[in-house]
Amino acid sequence: MLSESDRAALARYTLAAQTGKTPTDHETLVGVVSAVDDTEGETQRLLGLPGADEVTAEDLRAALQLVPTERHWVDTAERDLLAALMDRLGTWDAVGEALGQRGDTVRFRYRRLGGEKIWPSGRPTKRRGAAAAE
Structure with a gap:
């Protein structure tokens, strides 16, 4: 189960959070995976989202908790x-x-x-x- 603090930390990887909405777990996981996959950082930065170089081990640990669901x-x-x-x-x-x-x-x-x-x-x-x- 993802803690609220982990959920809030991972929300920064989503467009939903930028518009003041609460992202779904799916959106959150996709956001973290997209950041990790965007090794150049160009796509994420164009969207105003963190790039691969900003993904922390703690973010990855939290994101992995979403995988079973x-x-x-x-x-x-x-x-x-x-x-x-x-x-x-x-x-x-x-x-x-x-x-x-x-x-x-x-x-x-x-x-x-x-x-x-x-x-x-x-x-x-x-x-x-x-x-x-x-």
């Missing part, structure tokens, strides 16, 4: 997007093909992300005895 948000978004694509395409093979992956790989990923919905067309067909061989 953001990871959960991204995982949930990925799960929901996969389900929506499955609703539209109908089979895991079609979803896999659309994403340049194998259908089973995508289906396993969906399950690992907590997806529980089962689509009738997404189930492998069951083979029974000699009738399946014909």
